[in-house]
Amino acid sequence: MSNEFVTRSLDEVRFWSRIMKEHSLFLKLGFRCEDTQLINEANQFYAVFEAIEMKANAFTVGTDPQTILRFNQEVHNAASHIWAFKRKVLGLILRCQLPGANNFPLLVDHVSREAFYFRNRLEELNTGRLEPLPDAIIDENVFFLRIMADHAKFISHLLDPSERKLVDQANQFSHDFDQLLFQAKDLESMRPQSQTAPLLDQFLDQNRVSVKSLRDFKKTARDLIEACRIKSIIHPLLADHVFREAERFLFIIDMFENSLTGKPVPALHNVMD
Known part of the structure; x- marks a missing residue:
């Protein structure tokens, strides 16, 4: 137990509790x-994660690690419950029991994967069983590349079909990130032999370039949506939501790059004293 445990825990909870909310x-x-009933359950989860977010923001890096450990357990429980709720909703949709509802099955699966990721991260932090750097680099990129590919698909399908240029751009990003994901899965299946510093370094560099392009596209789309300058059914908060997740992925790539090359690791930007 150390300040690093507190810092990393608060960073994860502050970021992902807002996402869950x-x-x-x-x-x-x-x-x-x-x-x-489903609307009421969603409202309850919103309140639960809003309270978690506020509590996390009240803690500092000087908070007693045992307090944070107990807090992580509380948040882990909430993440497990929202994951189960999302899987229940997915089952209802796939069994055609919510005809006319507007949640894509892939979107519900997507948000459930993020809840499961959050739950597992808290488990790793509390048990101290964090992955070795080479494994973490591959696994985190496999996870986030799929998230980015999904985002591009959602943007494409939620833009008005008359926004042909933006739809084409979103579809191209979807294709590009599918290809990056396939490459990451190839690297994953080749491990441990694939886990050389040069290969992992190139892997991170290549992904960074593509994620920056997607991040910039998301920022442009967000700004246009907020200014009511394009036609879509994208909620402005959803546009900002996917932008923040791209920023998160870029931060993780940079953190891995610095760890791999021995450079100083940047301070976690979600943690404030």
Whole structure:
């Protein structure tokens, strides 16, 4: 137990509790007006993660590690419950029990994968069983490359079809990130032999270039949506949500790059004293 444990825990909880809170809102907006039970459950999860977010923001890096360990356990429980809720919703959609609702099955699967990732990260922190750097580099990139590919698909399908240029750009990003994901999966299946510093360094460099391009596209789309300059059914908060996740991925890539090359690791930007 150390300050590093506290710092990393607060960084994860502050980032992902906000994401979970927003997922609750997006799911609620996609339900039909008659789905009152599901809407109520989504509202409850929104309140739970808003309270977690506020509590996390009240802690500092000087907080007693045992307090943070107990807090992580509480958040782990909440993440497990919202994961189960998301999987329940996915099952209802795939069994055609919510006809006319507006949550894509892939979107619900996507947000459930993020809940499972968050839950596992808290487990790793509390048990001290963090992956070795080479494994973490591959696994985190496999996870986030799929997230980025999904985002491009969602943007394409939620833009108005008349926004042909933006739809084409989103589809191209979807294709590019599918290819990057396939490459990452190849590197994954070749390990441990693939886990050489030159290969991992090139892997990070290549992904960084593509994620920066997607991040910039998301920022442009977000700004246009907020200014009501393009036609879409994308909630402005969703546009900002996917932009923040791209920023998160870029930060993780840079952190891995610095660890791999021996450079100083940048301070976690979500943690404030």
